[in-house]
Amino acid sequence: xxxxxxxxxxxxxxxxxxxxxxxxxxxxxxxxxxxxxxxxxxxxxxxxxxxxxxxxxxxxxxxxxxxxxxxxxxxxxxxxxxxxxxxxxxxxxxxxxxxxxxxxxxxxxxxxxxxxxxxxxxxxxxxxxxxxxxxxxxxxxxxxxxxxxxxxxxxxxxxxxxxxxxxxxxxxxxxxxxxxxxxxxxxxxxxxxxxxxxxxxxxxxxxxxxxxxxxxxxxxxxxxxxxxxxxxxxxxxxxxxxxxxxxxx
Amino acid sequence: xxxxxxxxxxxxxxxxxxxxxxxxxxxxxxxxxxxxxxxxxxxxxxxxxxxxxxxxxxxxxxxxxxxxxxxxxxxxxxxxxxxxxxxxxxxxxxxxxxxxxxxxxxxxxxxxxxxxxxxxxxxxxxxxxxxxxxxxxxxxxxxxxxxxxxxxxxxxxxxxxxxxxxxxxxxxxxxxxxxxxxxxxxxxxxxxxxxxxxxxxxxxxxxxxxxxxxxxxxxxxxxxxxxxxxxxxxxxxxxxxxxxxxxxxxxxxxxxxxxxxxxxx
Numbered sequence: 001x002x003x004x005x006x007x008x009x010x011x012x013x014x015x016x017x018x019x020x021x022x023x024x025x026x027x028x029x030x031x032x033x034x035x036x037x038x039x040x041x042x043x044x045x046x047x048x049x050x051x052x053x054x055x056x057x058x059x060x061x062x063x064x065x066x067x068x069x070x071x072x073x074x075x076x077x078x079x080x081x082x083x084x085x086x087x088x089x090x091x092x093x094x095x096x097x098x099x100x101x102x103x104x105x106x107x108x109x110x111x112x113x114x115x116x117x118x119x120x121x122x123x124x125x126x127x128x129x130x131x132x133x134x135x136x137x138x139x140x141x142x143x144x145x146x147x148x149x150x151x152x153x154x155x156x157x158x159x160x161x162x163x164x165x166x167x168x169x170x171x172x173x174x175x176x177x178x179x180x181x182x183x184x185x186x187x188x189x190x191x192x193x194x195x196x197x198x199x200x201x202x203x204x205x206x207x208x209x210x211x212x213x214x215x216x217x218x219x220x221x222x223x224x225x226x227x228x229x230x231x232x233x234x235x236x237x238x239x240x241x242x243x244x245x246x247x248x249x
Numbered sequence: 250x251x252x253x254x255x256x257x258x259x260x261x262x263x264x265x266x267x268x269x270x271x272x273x274x275x276x277x278x279x280x281x282x283x284x285x286x287x288x289x290x291x292x293x294x295x296x297x298x299x300x301x302x303x304x305x306x307x308x309x310x311x312x313x314x315x316x317x318x319x320x321x322x323x324x325x326x327x328x329x330x331x332x333x334x335x336x337x338x339x340x341x342x343x344x345x346x347x348x349x350x351x352x353x354x355x356x357x358x359x360x361x362x363x364x365x366x367x368x369x370x371x372x373x374x375x376x377x378x379x380x381x382x383x384x385x386x387x388x389x390x391x392x393x394x395x396x397x398x399x400x401x402x403x404x405x406x407x408x409x410x411x412x413x414x415x416x417x418x419x420x421x422x423x424x425x426x427x428x429x430x431x432x433x434x435x436x437x438x439x440x441x442x443x444x445x446x447x448x449x450x451x452x453x454x455x456x457x458x459x460x461x462x463x464x465x466x467x468x469x470x471x472x473x474x475x476x477x478x479x480x481x482x483x484x485x486x487x488x489x490x491x492x493x494x495x496x497x498x499x500x501x502x503x504x505x506x507x508x509x510x511x512x513x514x
Contacts, residue, residue: 014513081356123358
């Protein structure tokens, strides 16, 4: 069974950099939707405030909200990166946070070494990596470049490799912060196809994005965050509508 | 305060982190290869620079102390090799989580993986530098005897005793960034008050300065058997104490604050 349960999850960030406190808190108040609380000595930002929700197999969930509403923080809580300050998180299923496709890739290492490095970071074992290796090389269309250090690659080649490795294995729970960008026009179609397959096979997909068109294409559910609070959860059309009215004020 | 649940999750993190040996094993190797990529000697630069260091210090110091090279060089070399293992785990250990902050905020692996990474990398460096000791022992015809076997007691104790600093110091540094600078300057000082480039018996009636220093004993439990001497009981006891007390404190603090690391970075 694949599911995610959040029970009144609150996440508070400590701010330790006291020297610039007053200036910083001003900037943060205008720049973000998070709320800043605290006295002179102990400043915290409440990034998520009592969020409860349950997601089940088949859910394709869009997270919407203004900058700083807590979208990335929520994704990181779902990924198990942040342990909530209060509340409980239960996740059943293997979680793949795909926030930075190129994380852990080393410019001085060859393409093949990077497949191994990135594969291990994604939680694959060497046998799985070996099984996917040929397919990754083929899909990224790197040919003999795969034996060269990736600093010799163009930006597009690097992206192709990172994309091919990151989507090699199909996870049960897939977390995305903004949709994966897929490079040049020629590569675009194949990548799009693979991405669609990848998205359909995952048990649960959670995607934070501002691109409503993409969200409509992929998601069947949505949740709306505002100042760290969950103020809307339901069908994608409903929630995007209330987000739009929130934006209009 | 530390709850039972936190302790259980701290231990679980350590278990799962250790079981992830393929990841930290690869990252550790990768670091070493990476550091010496495109150089002719490769990782053997580690061996070469240790050799140069020991030869230079050894020749000067043995004349200063009026000791023969045969007496002094193996002692110096064994001590320096072990000291480097301790130094690496302590100073690089401060950066365990700060250096891995990118990984910690992007992927969900047990955080102890990053400590095992530091320990493993330093162990690999140790193996490369140990080759210098073997060469020195061969040059001076220092053959192994029965006491040498005690290294199989001394080394595991040493390794376990230097395995907690990457967790504990890494955690404290993630929260208080000054710790790394403090530890680095302390270790520079500690090097001179630890019998590595001098011998304990040269302190005469001030030997207690070194005897009170736990690093003296950690070095001795490996150096003594390497040189063919038995491990002194006091050194073994002091090292086991360092191991047990260190891990006890580390387990408590790590389990209590493990979940905060991602917030501190």
